Amino acid sequence: MEEKRFRKNDSGFICKNYGREVLPLGYTSRNHCPFCLCSLHVDVNPGDRANTCGGILRPVRALPDPKRGYVIIHRCERCGAEVRNKAAHEAKVQPDDTDLLIKLTAGAI
Numbered sequence: 001m002e003e004k005r006f007r008k009n010d011s012g013f014i015c016k017n018y019g020r021e022v023l024p025l026g027y028t029s030r031n032h033c034p035f036c037l038c039s040l041h042v043d044v045n046p047g048d049r050a051n052t053c054g055g056i057l058r059p060v061r062a063l064p065d066p067k068r069g070y071v072i073i074h075r076c077e078r079c080g081a082e083v084r085n086k087a088a089h090e091a092k093v094q095p096d097d098t099d100l101l102i103k104l105t106a107g108a109i
Contacts, residue, residue, distance in 0.1 A: 015036065017056055025093060036059075037059040039083070053079050056077045058074060062104035064105060068087075070101050
């Protein structure tokens with residue numbers, strides 16, 4: 001039997017880039033800051049916290065997705081890996097900065 005690759009880990013955190021408190025989403029794993037869209041390279045599979053890299057994942061672009069809204073592409077400052085994360089721009093608690101998502105989609109950042 002195949003093990004699930006996604007583990008819900010919806011705890012809040014302090015953004016390592018921006019320094020602000022990020023609250024849990026309440027329905028899925030919060031994995032990036034809604035204010036600057038940065039994340040930490042801590043997962044091998046979503047929510048597992050099994051990656052030892054720990055580098056800051058900076059958003060490099062966003063892709064519109066008809067089913068998911070936006071997908072943020074992050075690049076790790078430490079190891080260079082690229083990671084895809086679903087945006088939380090429609091969240092009820094601390095939604096992602098939509099203006100920043102649009103700028104990333106347009107390649108303006």
